[in-house]
Amino acid sequence: MQEIVAQPLTKGAFAPFGDVIETAGAELRLINNGTTQRFHDIANIETDADGKVIASIFRGQPFELPVEIKMMERHPFGSQAFIPMHRRPWLAVVAQDENGRPGRPQAFLVKPNESGVRGVNYARNVWHHPLISLEVESDFLVIDRDGPGGNLEEYFYPEAWSVSAE
Amino acid sequence: MQEIVAQPLTKGAFAPFGDVIETAGAELRLINNGTTQRFHDIANIETDADGKVIASIFRGQPFELPVEIKMMERHPFGSQAFIPMHRRPWLAVVAQDENGRPGRPQAFLVKPNESGVRGVNYARNVWHHPLISLEVESDFLVIDRDGPGGNLEEYFYPEAWSVSAE
Numbered sequence: 615m616q617e618i619v620a621q622p623l624t625k626g627a628f629a630p631f632g633d634v635i636e637t638a639g640a641e642l643r644l645i646n647n648g649t650t651q652r653f654h655d656i657a658n659i660e661t662d663a664d665g666k667v668i669a670s671i672f673r674g675q676p677f678e679l680p681v682e683i684k685m686m687e688r689h690p691f692g693s694q695a696f697i698p699m700h701r702r703p704w705l706a707v708v709a710q711d712e713n714g715r716p717g718r719p720q721a722f723l724v725k726p727n728e729s730g731v732r733g734v735n736y737a738r739n740v741w742h743h744p745l746i747s748l749e750v751e752s753d754f755l756v757i758d759r760d761g762p763g764g765n766l767e768e769y770f771y772p773e774a775w776s777v778s779a780e
Numbered sequence: 781m782q783e784i785v786a787q788p789l790t791k792g793a794f795a796p797f798g799d800v801i802e803t804a805g806a807e808l809r810l811i812n813n814g815t816t817q818r819f820h821d822i823a824n825i826e827t828d829a830d831g832k833v834i835a836s837i838f839r840g841q842p843f844e845l846p847v848e849i850k851m852m853e854r855h856p857f858g859s860q861a862f863i864p865m866h867r868r869p870w871l872a873v874v875a876q877d878e879n880g881r882p883g884r885p886q887a888f889l890v891k892p893n894e895s896g897v898r899g900v901n902y903a904r905n906v907w908h909h910p911l912i913s914l915e916v917e918s919d920f921l922v923i924d925r926d927g928p929g930g931n932l933e934e935y936f937y938p939e940a941w942s943v944s945a946e
Contacts (some may be wrong), residue, residue, distance in 0.1 A: 668823075669901075753896045
């Protein structure tokens with residue numbers, strides 16, 4: 615199995631795949647008579663005209679490192695955002711498209727930092743691995759698209775990849 | 781000042797005002813080869829045709845109990861959901877409409893329970909108080925509507941209300 619080491623999540627490294635959902639670098643508006651900072655519109659939430667944006671909670675079983683990556687999926691009709699409802703690390707695994715198939719996976723270790731809890735938004739049609747919680751069963755708020763049509767494409771690699779984190 | 785005691789948040793008590801965002805009672809789908817439970821479409825996310833659904837982070841300064849409620853607001857063009865990115869309690873204060881003005885406030889103490897972190901979604905045009913964090917500065921993922929037009933209506937009570945929690 616080929617080995618992949620997860621990188622720390624940064625806006626720049628993740629830009630080809632979607633958005634990092636975090637306060638750092640976001641447009642800040644002071645609202646509610648000064649009692650609230652609004653970090654405004656921090657993810658490109660997308661749906662097709664026939665679909666609608668919905669909110670769900672995903673409760674993920676924990677994976678153990680190293681994680682075997684056997685497949686990837688993507689959603690042609692909308693984006694999919696994952697926001698942890700906790701402060702534990704988790705793994706986001708994505709890949710560039712290569713002629714309709716995912717290329718070599720890239721893994722990001724997503725951790726809260728001094729700016730707070732962080733999530734990611736996979737852009738429409740970006741290859742990614744299903745949710746990878748770590749340590750314990752973990753809840754995520756998910757913003758994605760519901761509606762008619764087949765919004766799931768899967769690809770199984772001929773050989774699995776092994777993802778570790780430092 | 782008239783006093784109001786916050787009630788525990790339940791789906792039934794909150795139903796006139798919107799949705800409780802929680803796993804309990806939600807439609808459950810097992811996905812991702814059995815590694816994830818998807819609690820599907822747990823809030824009625826609404827926007828008008830000219831608007832779009834966006835995600836933001838609200839960072840709220842903590843209030844001290846009892847909290848003085850001087851005003852309420854509502855959003856005529858869309859819903860507004862608040863999902864804590866933490867496990868601390870917070871206050872949701874809402875009111876029924878009475879001829880275009882908010883009536884007597886109702887307060888809900890929102891706490892995580894054995895099912896996990898919980899949030900609320902204020903339905904379109906429901907009177908509510910701006911974010912009330914408790915204890916320490918706290919981040920919330922907010923799903924609401926962006927777009928043209930005046931999506932904020934405010935009302936200031938002639939006399940403030942005092943909200944305490946047990």
